[in-house]
């Protein structure tokens with residue numbers, strides 16, 4: 001187990017020309033969990049991560065690792081491992097790339113072989129990185145982040161380019177690093193479906209602002225709170241009953257005897273039908289998928305971010 005490190009992002013703000021890429025953004029990342037950092041393209045994820053790692057200076061706000069900013073960490077590679085982009089010298093082997101990094105960071109060069117094994121590159125580590133597939137590059141990036149055996153891992157779109165088998169491997173690996181070893185893992189993605197099975201918590205951003213943070217369980221609970229579909233041979237009577245209880249009830253296109261109801265839960269609708277003596281043939285919450293909830297939460301934010309840049313270009 002590693003010593004737990006909590007990451008606090010507080011009031012981060014960054015403007016590029018006319019574009020406010022990150023806007024007063026605050027969230028926390030807890031140890032022992034995988035946190036997904038989600039948002040559509042251009043939502044400000046990469047800018048946030050770069051600020052957290054001291055690669056660009058925020059206009060306002062900051063990020064602290066157990067209270068200490070990245071730039072003030074005594075041995076940053078041993079505390080925070082990051083993969084923001086995967087640039088390698090193409091003629092150099094993956095193993096040599098890792099050895100160069102290890103040496104530069106004052107880490108034992110033997111770490112190179114250890115992390116190669118950890119990420120499943122093994123013998124491929126001796127081949128030229130220029131010939132690596134995107135998935136192998138992702139693994140090499142992850143290996144680089146792990147060199148210093150850090151308590152915190154910050155990974156930008158790590159699932160990008162992985163095949164389904166690779167995604168499954170990454171899922172298990174990240175959960176092992178966090179759940180079993182107590183590391184703090186933050187992974188960004190623009191697709192909730194890509195990280196849905198991996199993450200314990202989500203931080204969702206749109207147009208540089210926080211849209212939602214919470215556990216996956218909370219997000220899933222929110223997914224069910226939409227409309228309710230009811231079918232009854234006495235649909236008109238039921239509609240009146242429900243409207244008098246303050247709900248909206250409209251006939252559902254394409255569903256015989258169907259009503260779409262909002263403003264009451266399935267239990268409340270069932271109770272009112274029962275006391276009103278109305279026969280029900282079907283009663284169910286319209287299950288909006290998680291991805292639908294995510295799109296709804298971030299709807300329009302891409303346009304907002306792209307607007308000013310578009311204007312500049314015109």
Ligand SMILES: Nc1ncnc2c1ncn2[C@@H]1O[C@H](COP(=O)(O)OP(=O)(O)OP(=O)(O)O)[C@@H](O)[C@H]1O
Pocket residue numbers: 016017019020021039040041042043044045046047048190305306309
């Ligand atoms: N160096 C820069 N100069 C000007 N604008 C920038 C710069 N970096 C980012 N931006 C703008 O800031 C906004 C946020 O970009 P950012 O790359 O942080 O988003 P993202 O959520 O990581 O998206 P993606 O998944 O597409 O990388 C975008 O509108 C982008 O065009």
